[in-house]
Amino acid sequence: MTRDHYLSALRGTDDRGAESPPVLLAPLSGVTDLHMRRLAQRLGASAVVSEMVAAAELAKGDAESQVRAEGAGISPHVVQLAGCAPAPMAEAARIAVANGADAIDINMGCPAKTVTGGESGSALMRDLDHAARLLAAVRGAVAVPVTVKMRLGWDHASLNAPDLACRAEALGLNGVTVHGRTRQQFYKGRADWSAIRAVVEAVGIPVIANGDITSLDEARVCLRESGAAGVMIGRAAVGRPWLVGEIAAGLAGRAVVPLSAEARAAAACEHYEGLIALYGAAMGVRHARKHLAAYADADGGLSADDRRRLVTTTDPAEALRLLRRAFLEPAGRATPPLGEAA
Template identity: 50%
Template sequence: MPHALHIGPHAIAPRVLLAPMAGVTDKPFRVLCKRLGAGLCASEMTTSDPRFWNTSKSRHRMDHVGEPAPVSVQIAGTVPSIMADAARHNVDHGAQIIDINMGCPAKKVCNAWAGSALMRDEMLVAQILAAVVQAVDVPVTLKIRTGWDHDQRNGLAIARIAQDCGITALAVHGRTRDQQYTGVAEYDTIAAIKAQLAIPVIANGDIDSPQKAAWVLARTGCDAVMVGRAAQGRPWIFREIAAYLADGTVLAPPSLAEVRDILLGHLEQLHGFYGEPAGVRIARKHLGWYAKDRPENTAFRAVVNRAETAHAQLQLTRDYFDALIADAPRLPAVA
């Protein structure tokens, strides 16, 4: 099994990637996940519509200053020429890999015929992919689902189109669009797609542990795995998966002190990136994710959600963890 994933000139190691997630994989989170072992971290989905490029949201999504290379930016849209322009625009602003979204199941995206809705129109898929590949000199990757619905599992057909159009790597989420995130990921479908392609294929869906990552790689024959929801509040999952894939090492869970320091560092980056009050507001969901698997989840959230300023949010979080550390012998380890 290869020890690196190659996307154009970029060697991606370790073979575990952060999935692009709107509202989650902003620059502070990408940089954190990269530091904790992710081989590649794609940006949140950015619009291809130039009318929205100068909004606060888009400016933050297109900010890659200081981000570890290679910088991967995901774009979404439905018009080939506009998608090509968006790819050029993002390359001009630091993108070293362009990723095309045909996997997002969100209704507001699919109602605009973007995201996974594009899988219903294979001719349009080919036109978009060809236009973007021809527009830029950087590698272009694609993220898809296994199909639109139970009766339209055309992931393999889309995958072949992608390869023919010059896509350099393909990520497959093992569900149809109508499944959203329910049910169980279809690893056999991903395996069938991988078996028919020469380009690298990345398996995505329900990968939530080092053991599951290794099992999915073996089951599908894929070149890498992609982790999404399981990284929310648990960014150290990347180093855990990387160590297990390298030599079977099972890393100990992070200590309370390390979780505290990771969390405080993440909060400081969010505050610095978004300013107040947006940084404080955005940080709350991350605080909730960090706490979700802990027995004192409700109490922790009640404390930190009181914070209205960056200083108060940091202080309450620090005080809460320091109190836990003082009582640590009587508490279970972090999950």
């Protein structure tokens, strides 16, 4: 994928052959693991982005960071990097590209205190000169497309996303994603999609809108209010990795055919088994718990007791049995522990 074809590589076409807006799976730290991304892409996402990778750790060869940046079976493979110093960011970008990344996204939007406390993520929006040095370092280090994800600003007194986007464009970046909140809002209230329009009007590169998009109807409203070229789906896709593809199909004018209960169960079980294979049984079970809870809550097919057992069991066989039940059996009927008669 060349720099000039970043957006066209993601866009689909509608039934008339016209381009349709891309719909991407957002980078979610500790959530958008390799197997969730594979599922989302196979089920129709225009592109998927890795969970946030600490650039300094990847540059040092940290094993966990390498797993986070893994993209086997994904195309295009987009790796998101976070950091506060130009040299490690540039080196991490080179490593990611050497290992198969087709594009690099730079995190300037994460609001978590553990990230902003280290002057990374959305903290970079408080010093746009320094932010620009990071953008320039990554852009100069790799030949693949480079994008940046940001918020509207640090707070409502400094809504400087248009300025940061202009700097990104001037440095040769290929796209911008904007979450429609400030850092100080964290995830409170509602994302302001109309505020993203100021960024769209400030730059010529593609702008992707992000924040609180949970359905096809909301995606359409977001595109209309923001003027963005596409949308990015985050928290709403947890427990529903098929949602991104459904929204993409709808925006392309195709009929949205919901996955059957059997297909949803198979996808959830594939995800769980993939995590066990990727991380090993002990770590995989722990890593999977947030996903198990989300799958259970998304479909609502478990009693309270069964849901609790699903997210606490250390037995993969029992987890898979309960996960299938969440999708395939009526809600509220408790199931006995593994090995007992049903």
